[in-house]
Amino acid sequence: xxxxxxxxxxxxxxxxxxxxxxxxxxxxxxxxxxxxxxxxxxxxxxxxxxxxxxxxxxxxxxxxxxxxxxxxxxxxxxxxxxxxxxxxxxxxxxxxxxxxxxxxxxxxxxxxxxxxxxxxxxxxxxxxxxxxxxxxxxxxxxxxxxxxxxxxxxxxxxxxxxxxxxxxxxxxxxxxxxxxxxxxxxxxxxxxxxxxxxxxxxxxxxxxxxxxxxxxxxxxxxxxxxxxxxxxxxxxxxxxxxxxxxxx
Ligand code: URA
Numbered sequence: 001x002x003x004x005x006x007x008x009x010x011x012x013x014x015x016x017x018x019x020x021x022x023x024x025x026x027x028x029x030x031x032x033x034x035x036x037x038x039x040x041x042x043x044x045x046x047x048x049x050x051x052x053x054x055x056x057x058x059x060x061x062x063x064x065x066x067x068x069x070x071x072x073x074x075x076x077x078x079x080x081x082x083x084x085x086x087x088x089x090x091x092x093x094x095x096x097x098x099x100x101x102x103x104x105x106x107x108x109x110x111x112x113x114x115x116x117x118x119x120x121x122x123x124x125x126x127x128x129x130x131x132x133x134x135x136x137x138x139x140x141x142x143x144x145x146x147x148x149x150x151x152x153x154x155x156x157x158x159x160x161x162x163x164x165x166x167x168x169x170x171x172x173x174x175x176x177x178x179x180x181x182x183x184x185x186x187x188x189x190x191x192x193x194x195x196x197x198x199x200x201x202x203x204x205x206x207x208x209x210x211x212x213x214x215x216x217x218x219x220x221x222x223x224x225x226x227x228x229x230x231x232x233x234x235x236x237x238x239x240x241x242x243x244x245x246x247x248x
Pocket of ligand 1 (some may be wrong): 103107109110112197198199200201202214
């Protein structure tokens with residue numbers, strides 16, 4: 001059985017960033033496109049990407065059905081595909097790759113940094129975000145005040161948020177407990193298994209603390225690449241895509 005569905009030649013080329021459907025139609029009609037070595041001038045020709053070799057002016061097109069990127073989201077951009085006034089995570093993606101139906105898998109607040117997956121694989125995205133999946137997400141947080149054993153227990157037991165929702169059991173691991181007398185904030189690792197609006201900030205608020213900095217470092221088995229500076233992104237490796245598939 002074919003792993004990748006057959007699709008029209010013009011769609012394949014436009015999905016791969018060779019221009020709009022009308023641009024690629026012109027390209028095909030110009031006779032520069034070959035399929036399995038033969039010139040193909042019919043844009044409606046069905047291509048089986050697993051079998052057929054498509055070339056443009058002698059250069060083979062390396063077809064991939066889906067794109068998967070890991071972005072180190074910087075503060076100051078919103079996790080949306082477009083917005084009338086704000087910069088979005090899509091604005092950080094190269095223009096040639098931007099118009100391929102990419103969307104962020106989940107949301108980070110505007111001031112939160114770190115791991116954000118962008119893909120055009122709708123099935124995987126929706127499976128990862130399904131509330132019942134409880135995919136673990138880990139964050140580094142800097143918070144005001146001192147982290148106590150009671151706070152760790154409260155995270156473990158679940159915290160009742162301002163709207164009455166009781167969070168699932170979460171982990172709070174102090175890296176630096178913080179010393180309010182010296183004005184030193186605490187540094188912690190937080191692991192949550194759901195993604196309510198402003199969840200970590202609201203959990204900390206209930207405990208009388210304020211989140212000063214928040215960065216996501218992993219989602220399921222996928223870790224943020226430490227070589228990516230804020231605003232940088234790269235494609236996921238096949239092994240990393242597999243980690244997400246296993247999670248979903
Ligand atoms: N929790 C928050 O409060 N903000 C985020 O961006 C992610 C988790």
